[in-house]
Amino acid sequence: MAYKNEKNYLTKNLKSDEWYTPIEVVNYIKTIVDRNKKIICPYDTEKSEFVKAFPNSIHNIRDFLEKDYKYDICITNPPFSLGEQVTRKILSQGKDCIRIIPATAIFSVNFYKFIEEYKFNYKIYSPDKRIYFIDENGNQNRPNFHSIILHISKDFTKNEIIHFKLKDYEEVKDEKMGI
Ligand SMILES: C[S@@+](CC[C@H](N)C(=O)[O-])C[C@H]1O[C@@H](n2cnc3c(N)ncnc32)[C@H](O)[C@@H]1O
Structure with a gap:
C-alpha cells in the first residue's frame, strides 16, 4: 500500500x-508460545524475524482473510490498515493469537466489543521500554506510543498483565553473533 508520506493522525x-x-x-x-x-x-x-523463529509456520501467503487455513495460533503484526479484520477473523475461527498492538488499543470501544462478542481471556505482556520497529531501510524508529504483546488463548481462564524487561536490540544482535 502506498501512503505517499501521509501521517497517521494518532501516532504522527x-x-x-x-x-x-x-x-x-x-x-x-x-x-511464551506453545511450540506444539x-x-x-x-x-x-x-525476511521476517517471525519466520526465522518459526520456520515451520505457515507464511508467505497473501490470502489470510479470504481463505481458511488450518492453524492453532496466529502470530502477527499485520498491516495497520488490516488489524481489525485480522483480529476478527482469528477470533471468529476460535483460534489463539499473539499480536503486537498499541497499548491504548486495549481500552478502545472496539476491544470491548470483541470481548463481548467472542468471550475470550487474554494475557498482556508490557515491556519496560518502547518497541522500536524497523523501517524498509533497516533503521529502528522510536514510535511515540507504547506497544504491548496481546496473547489471546482458549487455554486462559482469566486475564493477566505481565510486565517484562525487553532486551536491547544491540544486546540481542551481539548475542546472536556470539560477542
Ligand atoms: C506491519 S508489516 C509487519 C511485517 C512482519 N509481520 C513483521 O512483524 O515483521 C505488515 C506486512 O504485511 C505485508 N502485507 C500487506 N498486505 C498483505 C496481504 N494482504 N497479505 C500478506 N502480507 C501483506 C506488508 O507488505 C508488510 O510487509
Whole structure:
C-alpha cells in the first residue's frame, strides 16, 4: 500500500505497512508460545524475524482473510490498515493469537466489543521500554506510543498483565553473533 508520506493522525508516524518487528520482541514471543501448536504468520516472508523463529509456520501467503487455513495460533503484526479484520477473523475461527498492538488499543470501544462478542481471556505482556520497529531501510524508529504483546488463548481462564524487561536490540544482535 502506498501512503505517499501521509501521517497517521494518532501516532504522527509516516503511514506505511512496512514496519518490521525487531528480533528482541520475537525472541520474547518465542518464550511464551506453545511450540506444539501449528503456527501461522500470515503477514510475513522469509525476511521476517517471525519466520526465522518459526520456520515451520505457515507464511508467505497473501490470502489470510479470504481463505481458511488450518492453524492453532496466529502470530502477527499485520498491516495497520488490516488489524481489525485480522483480529476478527482469528477470533471468529476460535483460534489463539499473539499480536503486537498499541497499548491504548486495549481500552478502545472496539476491544470491548470483541470481548463481548467472542468471550475470550487474554494475557498482556508490557515491556519496560518502547518497541522500536524497523523501517524498509533497516533503521529502528522510536514510535511515540507504547506497544504491548496481546496473547489471546482458549487455554486462559482469566486475564493477566505481565510486565517484562525487553532486551536491547544491540544486546540481542551481539548475542546472536556470539560477542
Ligand atoms: C506491519 S508489516 C509487519 C511485517 C512482519 N509481520 C513483521 O512483524 O515483521 C505488515 C506486512 O504485511 C505485508 N502485507 C500487506 N498486505 C498483505 C496481504 N494482504 N497479505 C500478506 N502480507 C501483506 C506488508 O507488505 C508488510 O510487509
